Amino acid sequence: MNEIASVDQLWHSIHREAEIALARDPVFGASLSSTILDHPDFAGALAHRIGARLGRSAADRARFAQLATDAFASSPDLIDAASRDLQCIAVHDPAKTTLLPPLLNFKGYVALQAFRVSNWLWRRGRNDLALLMQSLSSDQLQVSIHPSASIGTSVFLDHATGIIIGAFAVIGDDVTILQNVTIGRKTSEPDRAPKIGSGVYLGGGSTIIGSVSVGDFAKIGAGAVVEHDVPAGCTAVGIPARLANCLEPDASA
Incomplete structure (x- = not known):
């Protein structure tokens, strides 16, 4: 992927990859419904992924997914940044040329998007909740990024274990x-x-x-x-x- 696709183009590619994966391997594909195919857009799928990786209970997973949904609705630039981050993995990681595997499996990608939500909270004075998200990311994903940090786009956390910012x-x-x-x-x-x-x-x-x-x-x-x-x-x-x-x-x- 040499050019930056729009968020809609990105979502179309991810959705198509999920459909192909479902047809190729129904056992693996069964998990794609709640993760990808049941969502109307990239923001919904990404919010679900953040909740799934940070939450320790069903209630926590729903709560953090909703928090990410609120952040994305308030600041669409967060979704644009997430799109660029995902596309840069296909460019810089020689093992990946598709978008679905890093979205599903790369904890560094999810940790970076969780940081973007925590930074959104921090900038709105919701510091305690922002720090809670940092703590959960550190515990669950082994990536600790303070919510007051500033991070650009097209950023790749490769292997993403033991990263402290x-x-x-x-x-x-x-x-x-x-x-x-x-x-x-x-x-x-x-x-x-x-x-x-x-x-x-x-x-x-x-x-x-x-x-x-x-x-x-x-x-x-x-x-x-x-x-x-x-x-x-x-x-x-x-x-x-x-x-x-x-x-x-x-x-x-």
């Missing part, structure tokens, strides 16, 4: 974050949180800590610990991180 962190568009990544502050001041540019790749186990700016299209290597700025287009590797593929290859990160 702290309060007031800023993440741009088209960012890929692998497992066990930590992005957080050293102090309590909001302006001391990391700022991650667009097109950035954060390798597994990397840590970005403090008042750090990571420039557009930079790459952070697996296990790197970044405590200083990384210019746009550079690669940071090691502990402490050092810069590579830059004009100043020996500079420290």
Whole structure:
């Protein structure tokens, strides 16, 4: 999928994939009715998915699904962001070219959309409920994103286990974050949180800590610990991180 499809086009593709899956494997397909086929649109299916992954009881699942439904109705931009996030998986994950499997099975995708709902709550002063959603996402999905963070679109949480994104962190568009990544502050001041540019790749186990700016299209290597700025287009590797593929290859990160 090389071009960004509209939400309606995306939903048509997902619905068609579900129908094909049902015809191919009726046993698997039986679960697709409540998950996909019974819903009138992408927002309804996604709200159901959030409720199903966060809720520990039928009542909780219904409650969180309704909460997501309310958020999507109030802020359609959340659904546009969710559409872009899902489409970017088909672009960046070599194992997936279709949309249904990541919607059904990728917990990082659901965790990111749950964050978008919690951020919607946070911006409306419903902080306790927003933090509850963060806690449930951490417990159920192993992804903890503080609701005060800011995250762009077309973001991919790959493998999505052990990801921590702290309060007031800023993440741009088209960012890929692998497992066990930590992005957080050293102090309590909001302006001391990391700022991650667009097109950035954060390798597994990397840590970005403090008042750090990571420039557009930079790459952070697996296990790197970044405590200083990384210019746009550079690669940071090691502990402490050092810069590579830059004009100043020996500079420290």
